[in-house]
Amino acid sequence: MFISCSGEKTILAVPEQGSAIIGGYWTPDSGRVKGPVQLKWEEGRVSSLCPYSDHRGRSKSSGEEDFAWQPYLLMPGFIDSHVHLALDSIDFYQCLENWHNPALMEKVIQDNLRRYLESGVVAVRDGGDLPGFAWSAKKRLEREEWQGPRVVSVREAVARQGMYGRFLGRGFSSLQDWHRIKEDFFRQGADQLKIVVTGIISFSQYRQVGTVQWSVEELKELTASAHARGILVMAHASGEEGISRVIEAGVDSIEHGYYMTSRHLRQMKAQGIAWVPTVAPIGNLLKYPTGRYSEQEIATLSEILKGHLSRIKEASDFGVRLGVGTDAGAYSVPHGSSFLDEMLWLREAGIPEEKVYCLATQENARICGLPEYGKLEVGTPLNCLQLKEL
Ligand SMILES: [Zn+2]
Structure with missing residues (x-):
């Protein structure tokens, strides 16, 4: 088995049973605990975590050596709650061409999966692709053919159908169309239901967002069909109207959510709806300039970013559930x-580091x-954890 070692940007092979001396650990409940601490694990799961003092003459049991992980902080692995494994973050149109070349x-995808583990990310939620590349990657990982x-x-x-999102799914012309196909749709496999509710935001016109694709009634039915199967609903929605509709429909998480309002936040708090604000797809365009966007677009993006960050801080202060998702694969x-x-x-939005980790x-x-991820306790599998630099 393996453990992600983000401290060295690598993946460490470890036996099913063993022990290590670590520099300290962090959990969402305890915060940072200083080491040295001895970690023991059995059958790939944490069995104990105790303060360690290296007494002279201490007898080692059956010649077993502790791993020397003093430079690292043991903590739950990160989870990226919004990615697209089938996109390459470099050239969208070339990437769609590459879809014809599965090898x-x-x-x-295998290279990218390894990069996640090297970065301390031990789980990702993929928002879909028409050919199902992410789904087949998931299957290969489950069969342990791939590492990631x-x-x-x-x-x-x-x-x-005919609106934004044709690379994400086949598209449905109407709700009747959906009802006719939904059994097959769920049978092919889905861990969650992703609904594309609006188009993307304009980079040149502030407040302009692609068309809203579904009515509240339609969204309620789509949501109900997922909930009836015990799966969560993630809704891609930006702009006042789109966000208002998905809140009314009772989805579980709102993805992107650009142009979120304070009123939306109050409703989301009351309903326990999470927000995954995906700042990177706009923020990174400003952080890593490429010359691809005009001055006007840069000005618009800056304005969107400013409003987005302050709304995120408001959400955090107000106690709205917030997720960390990158939209990786986007440019x-x-x-x-x-x-x-x-x-x-x-x-940058003003959320303290400890809270961001939570x-x-x-x-x-x-x-x-x-449920097994995002924590560090007795019984947690080692491959749900990471060794971060102290
Ligand atoms: Zn997405």
């Missing part, structure tokens, strides 16, 4: 490394429906 795609984070996948998203949002960008954007682990585990 190439598999290689790219746990993948929670929607497989294919539900969008209105300038590379798989793995962009998770650090996203956490830094939340810091969101990136505990809250994201809840959003992704992964």
Whole structure:
């Protein structure tokens, strides 16, 4: 088995049973605990975590050596709650061409999966792709043919035919169309249901967002069909109208949510709806300039970013459930490394580091429906954890 070692940007092979001396640990409940601490594990799961003092003459049991992990802090692995494994963050249109070459795609995805683990990200939630590359990656990981984070996948998203999202799913022309196909849709596999509710935001016109694709009644039915199967609903929605509709429909998480309002936050708090604000796809365009965007677009993006960050801080202060998701695969949002960008954007919004860690682990585990992840306690599998630099 393995443990993610983000401290060295690597993945360490470890036996099913063993022990290590660590520099300290961090959990969402205890905060940071200084070491040295002795970690023991059995059958791949944490069995004890005790203060360590290296007494002279201390007898070692059966010649077993502790791993020397003093430079590291043991903590729950991060979870990226919004990625697209089938996109490459470099060239969207070239990437769609590459979809016709599955061998190439598999290689790219395998490399990206390794990058996640090297960055301390032990689970990701994938927001879908039409051919189902993320879903098949998930299956290969489950069969242990590949090494990488746990993948929670929607497989294919539900969008209105002819509107934004044709690379995310086949598209449905109407709700009747959906009802006719939904059994097959769920049968092919889905860990969550992703609904594309609005188009993307304009980079040149402030407040302009792509068309809202579904009515409140339609969204309620889509949501009910997922909830009836015990799965969560993630809704891609930006702009006043789109966000208002998904809140009324009672989805579980709102993805992106650009142009969120204070009124939305109050409603989301009351209903326990989570927000995954994906700052990196706009923030990174400003942080890593490329010359791809005009001055006017840069000015608009800056204005969007400013409003978005202050709304995120408001959400955090108000106690709205917040997730950390990058939208990795989008332009300038590379798989793995962009998770650090996203956490830094939340810091930039004014959320303290400890709280960002809680969101990136505990809250994201809840959003992704992964009860074993986002914590560090007796019984936690080692591959749900990471060794971070102290
Ligand atoms: Zn997405």
